Amino acid sequence: MKQTRHSFLKSQGYTSINLKKTGTNHYQIKAILNDIEGLFILDTGASNTCADLTQTEKFKLISENSEIKASSATNLMQETKISKKNKLQVGKWNSKSCSVVLFDMNHINTALNERKIQKVDGIIGADTLKKGKAFIDYEKNRLYLKL
Numbered sequence: 220m221k222q223t224r225h226s227f228l229k230s231q232g233y234t235s236i237n238l239k240k241t242g243t244n245h246y247q248i249k250a251i252l253n254d255i256e257g258l259f260i261l262d263t264g265a266s267n268t269c270a271d272l273t274q275t276e277k278f279k280l281i282s283e284n285s286e287i288k289a290s291s292a293t294n295l296m297q298e299t300k301i302s303k304k305n306k307l308q309v310g311k312w313n314s315k316s317c318s319v320v321l322f323d324m325n326h327i328n329t330a331l332n333e334r335k336i337q338k339v340d341g342i343i344g345a346d347t348l349k350k351g352k353a354f355i356d357y358e359k360n361r362l363y364l365k366l
Contacts, residue, residue: 224356233354233363236310240360241336248343248362251308252278252319257340260327261362263355265344268307268317271324272300274340280305282321298322309343312351312364 225235238246238261246261252270255278270278282300300321307317319341328338347353351364 225359225361228354228363232366233352234311234366236312236362236364238355238360238362241331242334243331243336246360246362247337247339248309250341250343251306252317252341253280253306255279258337259341259343260339261348261355262342262344263348265342266346267320268342268344268347269320269322269324270302270341271328271339272321273323273325275300275302275321277340278305278319280319280321285320307347309347309351309362309364312366314347314350317347317350 228235236248238248241247248259248261249256250259251257257270257274257278270280274280275282280302282302285299285301302319302321303316305317305319307314324339324341331338354363355361356363
């Protein structure tokens with residue numbers, strides 16, 4: 220009997236999380252940051268996990284100024300803040316000490332809104348994906364993280 224990717228990764232201690240593909244071909248994912256659920260974009264090209272600066276209170280983020288500059292394909296470099304030692308949960312996977320970069324995501328949410336796509340609270344970036352030893356199954360729209 221042939222083993223599927225899903226059953227193999229499960230046997231290796233991975234948990235799977237369904238991804239929602241948007242009209243812009245981004246993946247959205249629900250995550251829990253400091254015990255508060257939010258909607259995030261999964262972005263393998265983003266170096267850091269981020270949250271919208273306007274969501275600081277919602278997610279109980281304690282921040283300080285950061286040397287990191289944020290930029291994207293749609294916006295110039297901008298100032299950021301950083302919040303350290305946060306709890307992040309994606310599906311059954313969790314990290315008890317996650318840093319989150321905070322910046323104004325208005326340009327991202329405006330672009331999503333123009334396409335009638337729900338606004339997001341932040342971005343799950345490569346730092347979290349690396350920490351979770353992530354596999355993305357693009358065929359099945361699933362993210363796998365090692366428990």
